[in-house]
Amino acid sequence: MNVNVSAEETLVLVKPDGVARNLTGEILRRIEAKGYQLVDIKVVQADRDLLAAHYEEHVGKPFYEPLVEFMESGPIVAIRVAGNRVIEGFRSLAGTTDPTTAAPGTIRGDLARDWGLKVQQNLVHGSDSPESAARELALWF
Ligand code: RTP
Numbered sequence: 001m002n003v004n005v006s007a008e009e010t011l012v013l014v015k016p017d018g019v020a021r022n023l024t025g026e027i028l029r030r031i032e033a034k035g036y037q038l039v040d041i042k043v044v045q046a047d048r049d050l051l052a053a054h055y056e057e058h059v060g061k062p063f064y065e066p067l068v069e070f071m072e073s074g075p076i077v078a079i080r081v082a083g084n085r086v087i088e089g090f091r092s093l094a095g096t097t098d099p100t101t102a103a104p105g106t107i108r109g110d111l112a113r114d115w116g117l118k119v120q121q122n123l124v125h126g127s128d129s130p131e132s133a134a135r136e137l138a139l140w141f
């Protein structure tokens with residue numbers, strides 16, 4: 001199996017809910033089972049500056065402040081993942097943002113639900129474009 005073709009990279013975060021629920025291993029298992037490569041990984045307690053930079057596109061939206069509070073609430077596992085079309089592929093593995101309607105078979109669809117909180121606690125983040133991936137990987141690694 002050729003694993004070195006077009007090694008696009010993406011940033012995956014296991015958010016504080018995923019770490020607290022001991023789902024990091026299950027999420028890594030799904031990434032590896034799909035055939036993507038784990039290039040780098042670390043546990044991070046994110047501060048406001050990092051989160052403000054990471055979520056700059058969402059500054060000013062109603063969910064921004066609860067989102068930052070949630071992301072500050074505990075450790076995050078940051079992972080550099082490589083593979084052909086991995087940016088699109090990981091978002092497909094993750095499922096849609098709202099965990100109630102995320103398709104079964106996806107990380108969010110199988111493992112997350114709406115807890116009725118102020119922000120979606122949906123277990124994972126994945127970069128949404130090559131530009132976002134490059135920007136976010138430089139922030140977290
Ligand atoms: P992510 O950035 O985490 O991979 O998720 P995404 O692209 O599917 O969602 P995005 O629109 O970028 O939103 C970032 C994160 O903000 C929280 N969110 N909550 N209305 C809400 O309650 C709401 N909207 C967004 C989620 O944690 C989402 O993943």
Ligand code: MG
Nearest residue numbers: 125126127128
């Ligand atoms: Mg996003």
